[in-house]
Amino acid sequence: METIIQVENLKKKYKNSERAAVDGISFEVGKGEFFALLGPNGAGKTTTISILTTTLSKTEGMVKIAGYDVEKEASMVRQNVGIIFQNPSLDLDLTAEENIRLHVSVYGVYPYRPFYSMMPAAYKQRIEELAEIVGIHENLFKKVKGFSGGMKRKLEILRSLMHKPQILFLDEPTQGLDASARQSLWAYLQKIRKEENMTIFLTTHYLEEAEEADRVCMVTKGKIAVLGTPDEIKRQLLGDRSMIIGASDLTELKEELISLQTDFTEVNDALKVTYQEQTPQQLLSQLRTPLTRLEIHQPTLEEAYLELVQQNERE
Numbered sequence: 001m002e003t004i005i006q007v008e009n010l011k012k013k014y015k016n017s018e019r020a021a022v023d024g025i026s027f028e029v030g031k032g033e034f035f036a037l038l039g040p041n042g043a044g045k046t047t048t049i050s051i052l053t054t055t056l057s058k059t060e061g062m063v064k065i066a067g068y069d070v071e072k073e074a075s076m077v078r079q080n081v082g083i084i085f086q087n088p089s090l091d092l093d094l095t096a097e098e099n100i101r102l103h104v105s106v107y108g109v110y111p112y113r114p115f116y117s118m119m120p121a122a123y124k125q126r127i128e129e130l131a132e133i134v135g136i137h138e139n140l141f142k143k144v145k146g147f148s149g150g151m152k153r154k155l156e157i158l159r160s161l162m163h164k165p166q167i168l169f170l171d172e173p174t175q176g177l178d179a180s181a182r183q184s185l186w187a188y189l190q191k192i193r194k195e196e197n198m199t200i201f202l203t204t205h206y207l208e209e210a211e212e213a214d215r216v217c218m219v220t221k222g223k224i225a226v227l228g229t230p231d232e233i234k235r236q237l238l239g240d241r242s243m244i245i246g247a248s249d250l251t252e253l254k255e256e257l258i259s260l261q262t263d264f265t266e267v268n269d270a271l272k273v274t275y276q277e278q279t280p281q282q283l284l285s286q287l288r289t290p291l292t293r294l295e296i297h298q299p300t301l302e303e304a305y306l307e308l309v310q311q312n313e314r315e
């Protein structure tokens with residue numbers, strides 16, 4: 001996979017602070033990848049994303065975005081990225097379309113015209129297409145003042161995608177949105193990502209949003225604690241997966257597991273079976289003893305994250 005984000009030994013120490021906010025992190029993100037940066041408050045996520053998007057200078061290290069150096073070629077970086085920050089920055093007295101028209105003119109994507117009808121055809125086509133995808137088509141010509149939080153977020157996303165960025169940076173994009181607005185926003189983001197083979201770089205405190213990520217990087221105190229696919233991270237932090245099975249003839253079940261060379265421990269008249277590479281179904285399909293109980297526990301990223309935070313507190 002082509003590398004689109006390259007970070008080597010990145011450090012940031014703010015003036016007058018004793019320790020580095022970002023303390024020597026290195027990672028790469030591939031084109032089209034969905035990459036999530038997670039960590040507790042103050043871990044250095046916003047600092048990192050701000051450096052990657054050229055809004056903050058680094059103290060040390062090398063960062064390249066779409067092949068461009070964040071400091072020497074900042075304007076090229078900006079042309080290739082879309083950014084959604086925590087606090088919406090929309091003009092409430094303008095319509096949704098006027099907000100976008102102003103933005104694209106300021107950034108030199110399309111020339112400014114006083115009326116929508118006078119804007120270039122390519123602009124109209126792009127805005128219509130994106131408004132359809134993010135679901136604010138009917139509100140495009142209404143004032144932002146009356147928009148809900150979810151609609152404002154969608155509008156911001158639309159605005160950040162007007163110039164067809166290769167990478168979309170999202171810093172807690174769904175903060176303050178209710179569960180259904182969060183879900184619909186993610187559906188739209190995934191759709192756009194697929195259609196435009198866009199890379200997504202996300203920070204979030206909603207761990208379930210990162211379950212779908214290709215890779216997750218967890219940072220604590222400015223350093224990378226774990227980096228891998230959600231499955232790898234869960235295995236690394238939570239160990240092997242397990243399920244509980246029971247049968248009226250427990251002895252027969254035990255013998256069967258022994259013959260299948262499957263490890264188990266006895267817990268409350270049932271057996272706890274751990275498995276690594278196999279799926280529960282692969283194991284279950286080999287069993288002949290009738291089961292009376294079956295509980296499969298799917299570990300979540302949230303559990304892995306909490307384990308990491310606890311490990312840190314113990315240190």
Ligand SMILES: Nc1ncnc2c1ncn2[C@@H]1O[C@H](COP(=O)(O)OP(=O)(O)OP(=O)(O)O)[C@@H](O)[C@H]1O
Pocket residue numbers: 014015017021039040041042043044045046047048
């Ligand atoms: N402008 C600043 N000046 C000095 N210290 C700062 C500044 N901005 C952030 N910090 C410190 O840098 C560290 C990392 O902060 P950062 O905002 O990057 O963390 P975060 O992981 O994004 O946290 P959160 O989840 O709360 O948004 C923190 O200790 C914070 O206090």
